[in-house]
Amino acid sequence: MDLLTPWGGSRIGLDQDEMRRHNRGAFLRLVHLSGGISRAELARRMDLNRSTIKQLTAELSAAGLVREVSQTDNRHQGRPSPIVRPETQRIHVLAFDVAVDRLVAARIGLGGVILDRKVAARHRSGVDLDYVVTTLAELGRQLTEAAPSTSTCVGLGASYCGMIRPDDGVVRFGPDLGWVDQAFGAELARRLGLGQRVLVGNEAHLGALAEHLRGAxxxxxxxxxxxxxxxxxxxxxxxxxxxxxxxxxxxxxxxxxxxxxxxxxxxxxxxxxxxxxxxxxxxxxxxxxxxxxxxxxxxxxxxxxxxxxxxxxxxxxxxxxxxxxxxxxxxxxxxxxxxxxxxxxxxxxxxxxxxxxxxxxxxxxxxxxxxxxxxxxxxLGDDTTLLGAGELGFSRLLRDPFSATPQVSQTAW
Amino acid sequence: MDLLTPWGGSRIGLDQDEMRRHNRGAFLRLVHLSGGISRAELARRMDLNRSTIKQLTAELSAAGLVREVSQTDNRHQGRPSPIVRPETQRIHVLAFDVAVDRLVAARIGLGGVILDRKVAARHRSGVDLDYVVTTLAELGRQLTEAAPSTSTCVGLGASYCGMIRPDDGVVRFGPDLGWVDQAFGAELARRLGLGQRVLVGNEAHLGALAEHLRGAxxxxxxxxxxxxxxxxxxxxxxxxxxxxxxxxxxxxxxxxxxxxxxxxxxxxxxxxxxxxxxxxxxxxxxxxxxxxxxxxxxxxxxxxxxxxxxxxxxxxxxxxxxxxxxxxxxxxxxxxxxxxxxxxxxxxxxxxxxxxxxxxxxxxxxxxxxxxxxxxxxxLGDDTTLLGAGELGFSRLLRDPFSATPQVSQTAW
Structure with missing residues (x-):
């Protein structure tokens, strides 16, 4: 019950740095999930004053994560509040899905837009780790090559039908393919060679996340x-x-x-x-x-x-x-x-x-x-688990927008 | 998985006031749950610097919520860090438990210490709302009369075996006593006449809370x-x-x-x-x-x-x-x-x-x-649900130590 939530909250104290990090993350989450939201609505949803929202907009714009556009809809009275949109074409993740009958990789832009996708069929059984990561890494390579050079990859997420150790993406138990203790996340990261971790989640956990954030x-x-x-x-x-x-x-x-x-x-x-x-x-x-x-x-x-x-x-x-x-x-x-x-x-x-x-x-x-x-x-149909893997890929950026994008934050500071 | 928690976090922004409120609450929770904790340990657990911890200690001491005592144990090297203790004798809640064979009321001090308790037997069936609230209010009156005048009641919590609407403490469905839509929380508050809400929780929810905070x-x-x-x-x-x-x-x-x-x-x-x-x-x-x-x-x-x-x-x-x-x-x-x-x-x-x-x-x-x-x-044995009701009573204070204790905060500012 809500009355008991104080107990569930973090017992960690907050300082100025942590507060700013939290606000940047909360701001970017709202922009990412809405696909575009007015500064006035951001102020209302975050319960912060307009000058703080203006400052956050400026910071995250300078970092290349969001962009402010004038509101063209003038049906509402008064001066229209500018709309803050995610930089969908400049910030992306790669998402991978080991589905029951196919292997899928997609490039997903900030805002949750699937920009590009590659699919390979797979057999239902007898598919080992090597085959899966080799295939997915090849699909990922194709996506990366086709991506515009002006877009930055900020994370890698993968969905697998099995019990996944969150820390390192090991498939502890995957009855579908008969996998036990397979280093899926580490091996896929190695084959991709992008110098980034692959965060792996259970497909139904990720499906739930996607339906919660963007679906039913x-x-x-x-x-x-x-x-x-x-x-x-x-x-x-x-x-x-x-x-x-x-x-x-x-x-x-x-x-x-x-x-x-x-x-x-x-x-x-x-x-x-x-x-x-x-x-x-x-x-x-x-x-x-x-x-x-x-x-x-x-x-x-x-x-x-x-x-x-x-x-x-x-x-x-x-x-x-x-x-x-x-x-x-x-x-x-x-x-x-x-x-x-x-x-x-x-x-x-x-x-x-x-x-x-x-x-x-x-x-x-x-x-x-x-x-x-x-x-x-x-x-979200067949894209549920894939979109969930995308959200997993974005999670680090959304928790701490600056530390997750060193190449981006350099332009900001 | 922990990787997905950024989604679960509040999308509400933080300002200076909210940050201070959060820190005071987190600080007081640690003192309340430990029964006594060094300033050094508070700094470590809250990940805050020592000067912030010193300031929080001063604020909450001035508000009469905690007290600083010298550490007498000198087994550790270096200057001992002062111990911050909850003001158990000055700050209390009343907790009520409608158990299967008895009605219980207790005065519980900050720190979770049961200071006083009154018990009345009850029949297993045929017990109506009027009987329960009349009995509990009388037990509460006895506890209040016996309490030292220097102690302040900061909250009221009650445990009931049934499905409780958190907002108003209505027992929506209580098969044990055959209650349906009974205004237990409001009626108990009215009979107690202390000018405070009674927060009501399901007994097993509260038992879980107590075992989590102080038990197995x-x-x-x-x-x-x-x-x-x-x-x-x-x-x-x-x-x-x-x-x-x-x-x-x-x-x-x-x-x-x-x-x-x-x-x-x-x-x-x-x-x-x-x-x-x-x-x-x-x-x-x-x-x-x-x-x-x-x-x-x-x-x-x-x-x-x-x-x-x-x-x-x-x-x-x-x-x-x-x-x-x-x-x-x-x-x-x-x-x-x-x-x-x-x-x-x-x-x-x-x-x-x-x-x-x-x-x-x-x-x-x-x-x-x-x-x-x-x-x-x-x-925690037979006290599990009662202690959980006590924690519910303390929840408002621990979420926002100053606003929950107007009478106390006046001494602080």
């Missing part, structure tokens, strides 16, 4: 994101921050046991996990698809068949929807989120599973906690 | 607390803050469905909830106790019988332990906590259920998430 959860501080691919991953925003837990391994909602006695075996070694009962294989099995049939198209075919009136496909969606609903109800009781977002493969089955999910929520969630909760499909 | 989770930023009484409540600390969710109703882990098909009916109207399978009634039923037998002594009797070799009691603890273990494993997968704390009635069965809980954790938790997690019994 904008303006919401508490959000649960379920990401379906082979399994069911989770990212949970608590009070505006990704729940990471003690070591970065939180949010594993796919391994919440919902069917403890006699449940389907799960890839994690347990059984009755949410992803075992409601993941891709469970759906395809329930729809009577043979073992060799899998992937996004197969999942869509079940959804299409059900929509066309096929009873087996309809039953399969109901079966999966019921398990998914039990999981979602549990998550609502635990997190009291404003919105639950379904992303990845779950977008394709969303309409089909919704009746059963709603029914379980109605039955299992405590009366007060379901008053305002909303269910939603991901708003 | 000290120094830990991610903690799951399970509080057993009639049901099983939950409080979860995420990144050092109580998880409240969108409207204050998060952490309802007792209503996580663990046995969806054929589970025991739950007081919430659903079935198969963790508290239905592992709460007091489940344990007593499993041990063959008749319906009229309930309460703490009955639970302890089962634990004692099991320890003495009674097979039925042993089986009952195994049964409950298995369900509890499924719930705990799910919570570890979701929250990646450093510690899981068992409080309330669960302390009495802790030793008895531990083997099954451990076995489920070993089987169901993902390998990486269980590397460091610790299981623990509550360290």
């Amino acid at each position: 959860g904008m303006g919401v501080q508490n959000l649960v994101y379920l990401h379906g691919d082979v399994g069911v991953g989770g990212g949970i925003i608590v009070g505006g921050t990704v729940l990471d837990g003690d070591a970065g391994y939180g949010c594993e909602l796919g391994h919440m046991v919902v069917n403890p006695h006699g449940g389907r075996p799960c890839g994690c070694g347990s059984s009755g996990c949410l992803e075992a009962e409601a993941g891709e294989r469970a759906l395809l099995d329930a729809a009577g698809r043979p073992a060799g049939v899998f992937g996004r198209d197969a999942v869509r075919a079940v959804a299409d068949d059900a929509a066309a009136g096929d009873a087996d496909a309809r039953d399969a969606l109901d079966y999966v929807g019921d398990w998914l609903g039990i999981g979602v109800a549990n998550l609502i009781n635990l997190f009291n989120p404003a919105v639950v977002v379904f992303g990845g493969m779950l977008r394709d089955v969303y309409a089909g599973v919704l009746p059963r999910v709603r029914s379980r929520v109605a039955r299992n969630v405590l009366p007060v906690a379901k008053e305002r909760v909303r269910l939603s499909v991901s708003a | 989770g000290m120094g830990v930023q991610n903690l799951v607390y399970l509080h057993g009484d009639v049901g099983v409540g939950g409080g979860i600390i995420v990144g050092g803050t109580v998880l409240d969710g969108d409207a204050g109703y998060g952490c309802e882990l007792g209503h996580m469905v663990v046995n969806p098909h054929g589970g025991r009916p739950c007081g919430c109207g659903s079935s198969g909830c963790l508290e239905a399978e592992a709460g007091e009634r489940a344990l007593l039923d499993a041990a063959g106790r008749p319906a009229g037998v309930f309460g703490r002594d009955a639970v302890r009797a089962v634990a004692d019988d099991a320890a003495a070799g009674d097979a039925d009691a042993r089986d009952a603890l195994d049964y409950v332990g298995d369900w509890l273990g499924i719930g705990v494993a799910n919570l570890i997968n979701l929250f990646n906590p450093a510690v899981v704390v068992f409080g309330g009635m669960l302390r009495d069965v802790y030793a008895g259920v531990l083997p099954r809980v451990r076995s489920r954790v070993a089987r169901n938790v993902l390998p990486v998430a269980k590397e460091r997690v610790r299981l623990s019994v509550s360290a």
Whole structure:
């Protein structure tokens, strides 16, 4: 509860330097997330006076991070407040996504705009670290070569489906590709050779972050994101921050046991996990698809068949929807989120599973906690995890705009 | 993950006033939580220089909130750094606890010391708002009368077993006493007549807070607390803050469905909830106790019988332990906590259920998430929720030491 937040706040003191750093970061975050915001609105949102905002605008403009433009819209009375825009064409990150069926790299400009992207297909299994980093580094090289020389790369972020050690980007456990303790972040950084760290995040954590900042959860501080691919991953925003837990391994909602006695075996070694009962294989099995049939198209075919009136496909969606609903109800009781977002493969089955999910929520969630909760499909589609990786890439710049851009800050001071 | 926290931070700007307020609050929190801390240690923990710490000490001493004493321990070399202590005898809150079998009020001094306490028994059911607030207000009156005239009351906090609206302390849903939308906080404040708000929190949220600040989770930023009484409540600390969710109703882990098909009916109207399978009634039923037998002594009797070799009691603890273990494993997968704390009635069965809980954790938790997690019994015993209510009472003072104590700050300026 808000009353208890003083306890959660930093016990670290603030000095003038830290205060200025904080204000520059907060200012740049607002510009980055809005894509353009008036000085008057910045003053209101930051609760700072106009002269401080003017000074911050001047500092960050001089550093080449933002640009001030006159407001052309004159519908409002009075002198229009200048608009501060991010320098999208001058400041970028490289974002990488190890998706279930492809490897993606993108150049994303400040403001969250995907400026360029390269994609390579990948097999679902038998893909080792060397193949992944070699391919991604080549895509990254192509992006860098194609980038204008006037644009500066301020960070590198990558999304991976697995449990990631935040400090060094090691994939501790990635059941999708069978990776255990693979130095993904360090190896990708080495191959890229840009002299920068690659920050690596769990794909569902990053998907949650992107939906929170730019998608179905904008303006919401508490959000649960379920990401379906082979399994069911989770990212949970608590009070505006990704729940990471003690070591970065939180949010594993796919391994919440919902069917403890006699449940389907799960890839994690347990059984009755949410992803075992409601993941891709469970759906395809329930729809009577043979073992060799899998992937996004197969999942869509079940959804299409059900929509066309096929009873087996309809039953399969109901079966999966019921398990998914039990999981979602549990998550609502635990997190009291404003919105639950379904992303990845779950977008394709969303309409089909919704009746059963709603029914379980109605039955299992405590009366007060379901008053305002909303269910939603991901708003960012296939770019959710990629955009989240981009935000991870920008995180250092946004925490401390000057120290993260030595080459940029030199022009400022 | 820590890399993503810049997003969770406030987007509000800081000015000089806010910076000073923050520093005073952070300083007073450290003194309050430590009970006494050297100026050198304050400088180190707050990452501020010694002259700023000296100034903060002077300001808060003048306000009557802390007191500087010479360090008598001279084992360390060099000039000893003065110790800053909270003014425990001059600054207090009143804390109230609506526990399952009693009503408790306490006067708690700055530093978290229980200075005085009054207790009234209560029946388990048929207790209405009027009875509770009348009784608590009378206990509060006795505490106030007995308090020295030199001590100032800076806040009022109360713990209640139910879903509480943080803004006004309304009990939205309190299944224990069958309360729905009862204006507990406002009514208790009115009866106390001290001209101060009563801040009300869910008992398990407050238990989690107290264990985090002063108990089994000290120094830990991610903690799951399970509080057993009639049901099983939950409080979860995420990144050092109580998880409240969108409207204050998060952490309802007792209503996580663990046995969806054929589970025991739950007081919430659903079935198969963790508290239905592992709460007091489940344990007593499993041990063959008749319906009229309930309460703490009955639970302890089962634990004692099991320890003495009674097979039925042993089986009952195994049964409950298995369900509890499924719930705990799910919570570890979701929250990646450093510690899981068992409080309330669960302390009495802790030793008895531990083997099954451990076995489920070993089987169901993902390998990486269980590397460091610790299981623990509550360290604060029966005072957990009361101390949490005290911390809630102190929260305003600790957020802004001067504005929360008008009577005190007058002496300072």
